[in-house]
Amino acid sequence: MTQNKYQTVGTSVKHESAHLHVTGRAQYTDDIPEVQGTLHAAFGLSERAHARIVSMDLTAVRAAPGVVAVITLDDVPGEKYVGPVIADEPVFADGKVDYVGQPLFAVAATSHDLARRAARLAKVEYENLEPLLDIKSAADKQAYVLPPARISKGNVPETLAQGPHRHQGSFYCGGQEQFYLEGQVAYALPGENAEMQVFCSTQHPSEMQFIIAHALHQPAHTVKVQCRRMGGGFGGKESQSWPFAAVAALLAHHTGRPVKLRADRDDDFMMTGKRHDFRVEYDVAYDDDGLIKAIKFEQQLRCGYSADLSGAVADRQVFHTDNTYFLETFDILSLRVKTNTQSNTAFRGFGGPQGIMAIEYVIEDIARRLGKDPLDVRRRNFYGKTERNVTPYQMTVEDNVIHELVDQLEQTAEYRRRREDITRFNAQNQVLKKGLALVPVKFGISFTATHLNQAGALLHIYTDGSVLINHGGTEMGQGLNTKVAQVVAEELGIGIEHVRVSATDTSKVSNTSATAASSGTDLNGKAAQDAARKIKAVLVAYAADHYGCDTADVVFRSNQVHCGERVILPFAKFVQEAYNARVPLWSSGFYRTPKIHYDFKTLTGRPFYYFVYGAACAEVIIDTLTGENRLVRADVLYDAGRPINPAVDIGQIEGGFIQGMGWLTTEELWWNKDGRLMTHAPSTYKIPSISDCPEALNVAFFSNGNVENSVYQSKAVGEPPLPLALSVFFAIRDAVHAAGNQPGTLAPLDAPATAEQILRAVHAVAPRLKLPELATEHG
Incomplete structure (x- = not known):
């Protein structure tokens, strides 16, 4: 490593919530103090992998102790089908079920335990349909959630035939459960004029905001989604936190009372998608030294019952099939296979x-x-x-x-x-x-997805010299907020102890991208840097004018403002002076990744x-x-x-x-x-x-x-x-x-x-x- 030339960036600063984690004082969504009258929700889940719903009797559910409300698809006032890319997932099952664990209805009761007990009293009659349960069978039947995709170059059959060595093979690789320590959870609080505030453990607050708004048939500005931190996400809370956020909001809208929906670990496992498991069949030709002359892949990716993010996941699998190797002649076929299992999703x-x-x-x-x-x-x-x-x-x-x-x-x-x-x-x-x-x-x-490569930030400097930064990324333990705070501290020349990163909030930074694709710091760090540089430029101009300096000589470092070798003022006093001179002490920042494009x-x-x-x-x-x-x-x-x-x-x-x-x-x-x-x-x-x-x-x-x-x-x-x-x-x-x-x-x-x-x-x-x-x- 080269010698660090910065004050804060490049140093091993402790995680901004480390002391809260180890003392148990870090507040997660389920730790938020509950408003009086809060109801607790639970899902009623399908017991069949693929079946028509002949009848669903919820009489016993409604009559169960503590039950206040029960809702089904008919009670969704807005869009009944949603999805991160394609709206192919019903909020609740619509006449048939497509996997064991699919939500049929939701119940709100006066306690978490009473809600879960009530949900199990439903009497559902099914007419079984033939399910597709494994990748190979589904691929053989050409059952796809999305059309196959292929990239190729050169005459693959001819080059394969030329060898001089050639063999075929296949293998299977299983999926993976995200197993975040904090399960899926959302807490919805209805407000005045149809406003809805939802605290949600999610990697994508803006997507939750829009899905909730669509399900409620309301404009997005009436819905506010906030996430201070997650106890892990790993991709499992990028798109699939929506059933919990949306249904909590629907029940809150239906009852007029706050509703918390916290998934039991078993229900979480049964409902939510995993890393895509896959089968690969290949045919490869190579020379005596092992240099690949031609290769043909068929990649069968289990997507589950709906599209979710499978298109992008499958594309990225194709894009990484080369890894560190140059492939001269190739044929890569990607099959996005549909099965009657959980809709697989993002995973690290x-x-x-x-x-x-x-x-x-x-x-x-x-x-x-x-x-x-x-x-x-x-x-x-x-x-x-x-x-x-x-x-x-x-x-x-x-x-x-x-x-x-x-x-x-x-x-x-x-x-x-x-x-x-x-x-x-x-x-x-x-x-x-x-x-x-x-x-x-x-x-x-x-x-x-090129349009997701953008981020925003909102920065405030207060007259005591403290700084508050809000950005569109979410903290899930990975240290994003710590790094963003380091970037802001470095830009303003102050100690990191003077910088605080507030909870991700759709009412502060709008239209955010998910915290995913390893892009959290790249995007949000750059947006925060842009905001800091904008406000710093205004402060530099003020200092140069007020103290008779060249702007190039004004430097912010070590919690002080310098004019060349002369210290003007400590940062906090300088900020107070700038405020008195009516210099704006807030700014927004924006960043879009350059150079990228994709067909x-x-x-x-x-x-x-x-x-x-x-x-x-x-x-x-x-x-x-x-x-x-x-x-x-x-x-x-x-x-x-x-x-x-x-x-x-x-x-x-x-x-x-x-x-x-x-x-x-x-x-x-x-x-x-x-x-x-x-x-x-x-x-x-x-x-x-x-x-x-x-x-x-x-x-x-x-x-x-x-x-x-x-x-x-x-x-x-x-x-x-x-x-x-x-x-x-x-x-x-x-x-x-x-x-x-x-x-x-x-x-x-x-x-x-x-x-x-x-x-x-x-x-x-x-x-x-x-x-x-x-x-x-x-x-």
């Missing part, structure tokens, strides 16, 4: 990890078939600096540092030496086997402002008799540009890596034959715990300023760390190969690599071990 990485996994699986297979180290095959296919540097979607890679970054990690992680050590270990141990993998990542930063029809253009690069080296050990695995050591080298807050960024990298490891090793989603999600609680769904973290988790920054004009040359850290955990999955597969010890044999390992999956793969490559018969794999 937003399709990027799925695309990266697709190409990395192929790279590993090529290396195994050729008897080469996968790292050497990866290097052979890397993007070049000045040639072989155009992506499949026709964007030129201008900031490529993957060669230098991987070289550095190979040395610091001692990859070659450890590879030799592991080979010796495996030769000496029959039951325990070790594996090693080094996986690179190139991750595009920006919303692929939805052809999937070509420049969807990303820049790329983040990284690589991870993981070492694992597996037990071939039980299928257990453990991550022994992980080394991560990450290109964060010039970090605004190194401590926060390291936390994001570590957290993203471990969350990705959970996706690929333990977090298994399983639906039974009736379409019911059986892994719907902490007792049946295993996220990583502290004991799953390796004793050695080494994270370092790669020294590399952003070539683009990002905020202080920083780079995003929200999503790119997660796919680095693919190194864990491929290290496990490497250990499975060691168990078979058969050159050229491919272990059929699907993700997540649970103990069962590992045993199945070991049995496939080493049948002599006579492992017990295992259950049939996912469809």
